[in-house]
Amino acid sequence: MSTDKTIEKPWTGRFNEPTDAFVEAFGASVGFDQRMYKQDIAGSIAHAKMLAHVGVLTTKERDDIVRGLSKIEAEIQAGDFPWSIALEDVHMNIEARLTDAIGITGKKLHTGRSRNDQVATDVRLYLRDEIDTIDAELKRLQRALVELAEREAATILPGFTHLQTAQPITFGHHMLAWNEMLQRDNERLADCRKRVNVMPLGSAALAGTTYPIDREFTAKELGFDDICRNSLDGVSDRDFAIEFLSWASILLMHMSRFSEELVLWSSSQFDWVDLGDAFCTGSSIMPQKKNPDVPELVRGKTGRVFGSLNAMLTIMKGQPLAYNKDNQEDKEPLFDTIDTVKGCLKVYADMMAQIKLKPDNMREDALCGFATATDLADYLVRKGVAFRDAHEIVGKAVALGVETERDLSEMKLEELQAFSDAIGDDVFDVLTLEGSVAARNHLGGTAPEQVKVAAKRAIELLG
Ligand code: ARG
Secondary structure, eight states: OBOOTTOOOTTGGGOSSOOOHHHHHHHOOHHHHGGGHHHHHHHHHHHHHHHHHTTSSOHHHHHHHHHHHHHHHHHHHTTOOOOBGGGOSHHHHHHHHHHHHHGGGGGGTTTTOOHHHHHHHHHHHHHHHHHHHHHHHHHHHHHHHHHHHHHTTTOEEEEEETTEEEEEEEHHHHHHHHHHHHHHHHHHHHHHHHHHSEEOTTOTTTTOOSSOOOHHHHHHHHTOSEEOSOHHHHHHOOHHHHHHHHHHHHHHHHHHHHHHHHHHHTSTTTOOEEOOGGGOBOOSSOTTOOBOHHHHHHHHHHHHHHHHHHHHHHHHHTOOSSOOGGGGGGHHHHHHHHHHHHHHHHHHHHHHHHOEEOHHHHHHHHTTTTTTHHHHHHHHHHTTOOHHHHHHHHHHHHHHHHHHTOOGGGSOHHHHHTTOTTOOTTHHHHHSHHHHHHHOOSTTOOOHHHHHHHHHHHHHHHO
């Protein structure tokens, strides 16, 4: 990055002294906003075409600008662009270079526009493009989960409440619970995109412009769905970024919960899954360790994303209309969140496509903790016992199991009948793990048959 003192800023007309060197570096955003160069150039090309369309530029001027900007895009892509701190941001860097390249016509590009509507347009275009990439990555993770659910529709593990064994469930059902959350995230993202894809360009500095601009023309060129209806709001609104950060926070909250489960499941105490060597690391001192770094990091990055949401809300809360320099602070939390979300989704989609299960261990654990106690109570209800009485009867049977260290399914019929004469020899059908899950065969239930139906629907929703 150049710190050349001879570069002239485009706004020095009313100034008598140069900017303090530290202030110049302190205020510059080019170090981080240059990543929007493509959107900045696309926005400028659309603006120049619009100006020619309404007769403010000649077609020759328009063509020179478009050619110059395309050349600059290639220079930046090739890493051949002289970024300068003195020119503050991506916008002034590109504009100054355009004038270098094509002469005085370059100075006409900024007609009827301000950096205020320019930057708001660039950020929205950039975020819109990233939302599309994120959407594809989110769907890839969802597909991995749904395929795993389909394969493991009948694999049994204990389901928990309070992290205590509650009832047997199927692994497929558990994966589809995660997919439900991600499906809502997927729908929320599509909704957020609608409000991101609205064009501020034409708001100019804050009040609009005196030129006969055609905002519909520019919006069409740039693929915007709508146009900001108020110029003051257009340049100062950052709700769209806050909404995306809220979206990302909810997604990461989900992924963090998921991570917590994977950390537990891959521990030697649970030993239900193997995350794969490619997704774990070792310890520099303990040779036996295989640490679940990926889920731990995703859980940790959740804090970072929540922090960005908080930063953005706080950046906005004290600002009067319209644009204020505070708004320059919108970019780093937003960009960091985009990068973080993309990384988390990518690593999760790859990891979940390769995860190995240990069904024998899950099954063994499902057999501990009296996971089918509710099934015995439901059985008694079907035999005419009131549910509260059935609850009491089963509680006593469980107490015997605790005392003699046996599951209900391991007791003799006569032992069970001592608690209730409503118990017949068909009781063992409901005390097995398979019987228990298969019985929950309704919309939203854990039965393998339902998991298959739900997985099919989930795939259809993914399109
Ligand atoms: N770099 C600035 C930003 O990110 C661009 C807009 C500057 N506008 C201004 N009036 N100083 O917000």
